[in-house]
Amino acid sequence: MPPPDVLELVQALPTSGARAAATFILNGRQFIAIPQLARDIAGVPSGMNLGDSDVDLIIYRLNDASLFEEFQRLPVPGGEDAEFFSIGGRHFLATASLRTGKGPYNMVENVSSAIWEWQDGKFVEFQRIPTFAAKQWRYFTIEGRSFLALAQGVTLPGITTRIPPESVIYEWDASSSSFVRFQTVPSGWGYNWLHFSLAGHDFLAYADQEMPSVILRWENGKFEYFQDLEGALGRAFCFIETEIESLLAFANIADDTLLYAWDGKKFQIRQRLKGPGGREFALVKHAEDSYLILVRFITGTRQAPKTDLQSTIYRLVDGFLEEVLAFPTFGATDCSIMTVKDETWLVVCESLDKDQNFRVDTHIYRFNPQPAIALFRVPRAVPSVHSQRHQSWNPASHIFVCKDLSVPTARCDE
Helix, strand or coil, rough: CCCCEEEEEEEEECCCCCCCCEEEEEEEEEEEEECCCCCCCCCCCCCCCCCCCCEEEEEEEEECCCCEEEEEEEEEEEEEEEEEEECEEEEEEEECCCCCCCCCECCCCEEEEEEEEEECCEEEEEEEEEEECCCCEEEEEEECCEEEECCCCCCCCCCCCCCCCEEEEEEEECCCCCCEEEEECCCEEEEEEEEEECCCCCEEEEEECCCEEEEEEEEECCEEEEHHHHHCCCEEEEEEECCCCCEEEECCCCEEEEEEEEECCCHHHEEEECCCCCCEEEEEEECEEEEEEECCEEECCCCCCCEEEEEEEEECCEEEEEEEEEEEEEEEEEEEEEECCCCEEEEEEECCCCCCCCEEEEEEECCCCCCCCCCEEEECCCHHHHHHHHCCCCCCHHEEEEECCCCCCCCEEE
């Protein structure tokens, strides 16, 4: 009997311009919250900077048949991100709105992002925060304090705002039961955060499109500059800790993804993963192996993007990332891991087809890595984008298989 498929399609969720997948468990049930950027407008030309931004975030819940079904919709126009977290037994979902409206859309007037709280079996609005081109929330704790970092701001011709464009770190204030401003971070076009602990310190990595992406370090009760990262148009990070060392993957959409290694004082570049378009990561630990999943968004320009790209799964081998699988995606924006009945499931958000239409399914795969073997994709025809928008993908046309090889795989160089 042949080994199981590495990526086995479980379900395709109907989404439009999906930008993130926040997976979480509440009351023993598995949920996915998917913010949507926009929907297509009939009879109007398509384009990644067009469309109707007044769309909902969709929350899906896993049913008894192990399939996700729609549970709740939240008004999150121009949705970019969702972050689930809990404080003192209370459960929250922070959502980021980039824009509102259509023809043209609006990024500066009356745009705000909402934090929702779980009450009586559903999410209700808890706090609304004025934002400018909000991209991502990231929740973390340091020394018993709860923080919520917002990446925001944009640099585009003709766009100005009354809202300060800096990215902002908020802190939970128990006395007012709300999030209050704690610290700002200089930004030109904020995209992403990652908190991690290393060598007795807390670090906060910040990705920016227009300014250098940086690592901040918690010192004397605040975040201070620690290190610049190479590469423009920063998108995302992933911290990988092994028994012998600490690594940091950094994606920037314009160039190679970089793998940094901690030398005891700073991060130094160890490896370049060739190819632009990197947008987001997921880390999977399976048996004794670690796998890094990198999804790719677009290459080219915002006016003429190429969205049908190959996203990649890497395996960490002796401190380097080896490419073991490439799989097709359309404008992939996020990937998240969850455990369902002792299985690892991968959620991949896809947001833009090759004709710049927003209506692209989000796909859920069962992830079946095989230790110590090389993986490759059997060449098969991928369903047309048109058929994809009207029906779920057929697993038979999206097959990945494993095969033992005597020759080891070659090491590799938003």
